[in-house]
Amino acid sequence: MKRITYTLVFTTLWGLSMAQTESDPVYRSKTVVVNTDDFFAPAMVAPQITWEKTQVQLEKDEYMLKACILNKPDQFRLELNGTVVPMPDTRSFAPVGTYCAEGVVFSHKIRLQQGRNTAVLIAGNKAGEVRSEPMTLVYEAAEKRIALVIGNSEYPNGNRLPNPVNDAAKIAQKLRAVGFEVLEKKNTTQSDLRKIVAQFGSTLQNQKYDVALLFYAGHGMSVGGKNYLIPIDITPESETEVKLLAVSANDILEQMNNETNHERTNVMILDACRDNPLTRSWTRSTAGKGLADMSAQAGSLIAFSTKPGDTALDGNTSNSPYTEELIKALDQPGMQLEDVFKSVRVKVMQRTGSRQIPTETSLLTRTIILNKTGQK
Structure with missing residues (x-):
């Protein structure tokens, strides 16, 4: 409110008659300053x-x-x-x-x-x-997280897959954004694959992590009820050669589960059920399409890009349908891990007309939220 100050002049007559004041006014004046805020300002209000x-x-x-x-x-x-x-x-x-x-x-x-x-x-x-x-x-203190991310594309003899290296790069970028320490390998030979898997296991043994995650994109196959990740430099022609030359996903999961930290959550994601031309010359009893089911131990989740025995699409864009939808789901803040994979399943089924149905085996023992703050 604007402050306005008025000066009021009062005339006081000191013992003079009316006649005297009319002909010769003698007076004294007194000036009084009045602050109008005292009259018009609103009452003070509490904060x-x-x-x-x-x-x-x-x-x-x-x-x-x-x-x-x-x-x-x-x-x-x-x-x-x-x-x-x-x-x-x-x-x-x-x-x-x-x-x-x-x-x-x-x-x-x-x-x-x-x-x-x-x-x-x-x-x-x-x-x-x-x-x-x-x-x-x-x-909530930030969890200590580690991931091994592998993408194999450059298979010989016309068996190349365009997207796995792109899938691995996108997943690695996303996992880093949500707080993972990432070991990333592309186009792994047999030696490379075994070395990085061994390094991953040693790291889990020597340091305490709250979450350990494996993501693999590339050719994979099932032999004798076990799943195998195929390096880019092998061309197995029999079950025996697969067992000797490839790397067992079951063994990797066992390595993740057998470490001393029983409170750690272990997650395995296999976008590896893509149709493998290496099996076409084999008899039906030798190896089938897709991967076999795997049993999760307490505190673990295993995710497949399609249901056991089926093959997954590599995709017509730069990423597989499964990886694209997984990235989108991980972009959503506050989503629990099991809900992430439910969302992926629904979206992939919609995109493929239910020709591809992602599945999971989950025995998680605590709530896991990978993206708590909406990091993209």
């Missing part, structure tokens, strides 16, 4: 508090609180989980830009406990004291 965010989910134990406070607060108090927080470094400053344009901005860095935290800000002025609505902060 109003609005958090910048009312709910946050964090992987770090520190957070800078920020709130807008209206109506000229002159005192602050902060409660975190019911306890008053010392605030030597509290900031209260004039707003910059459009945020809190009519008030002042309060900020203060707090340290969180694991799990759910609640913050309440109290602000006061001469009109009274108010409490903010509770702000919820959920702190």
Whole structure:
């Protein structure tokens, strides 16, 4: 409100008759300054508090609180989980830009406990004291995660697959974005494949991880109820050669499950059920199309790009239908791992007219969310 000051002049007659005042007024004046704010200013109102965010989910134990406070607060108090927080470094400053344009901005860095935290800000002025609505902060320490990602495309004798190396690159990029340490290999020979699998196993044994994941894209086949990943430099012509030359997915899963960390979640994703021309010269009893089912141990999930015994599509774009839909599902923040694969199954079935039906075997023992914050 604009301040307006009026000067009022009062004339006081000192013991003079009316006649005297009319002919020779003798007077003294007194000036009184009146502040019209005292009459027209609105009554002071208690502060109003609005958090910048009312709910946050964090992987770090520190957070800078920020709130807008209206109506000229002159005192602050902060409660975190019911306890008053010392605030030597509290900031209260004039707003910059459009945020809190009519008030002042309060900020203060707090340290969180694991799990759910609640913050309440109290602000006061001469009109009274108010409490903010509770702000919820959920702190979960970032999981330690590792992934082995393999894509094999350059098979000899006209058996090349265009997309596995692209699939591996996309999956590796996505896993890094959501906090995985990634071991990535493309077009692995038999020696390469065995070395990287051994390195993966040693890393799991020597360090504690919360989540371990294997993604494989390329040729794969089932022999004698076991699944085998095919390196690019072998051309097996019998069951025996497959067993000797290829790398057993079952053995890799056993290696992941047999380590000392029984609290770790193990995930195996096989986009490897693509029609393998190497089997065409074999008899029907030697090897079939697709991969065999695999049993998950407690704390594990095994995902196949199609159901056991069927083959999956390599795709007409730069990625297989399965990998494309898996990337899209992993882009969704807050989605539980089992729901990720349900979403993938529905989308792949829609795209392929149910010719390809992804499946999973899950014995997970805890909730797993790979993308908690919407990283893409």
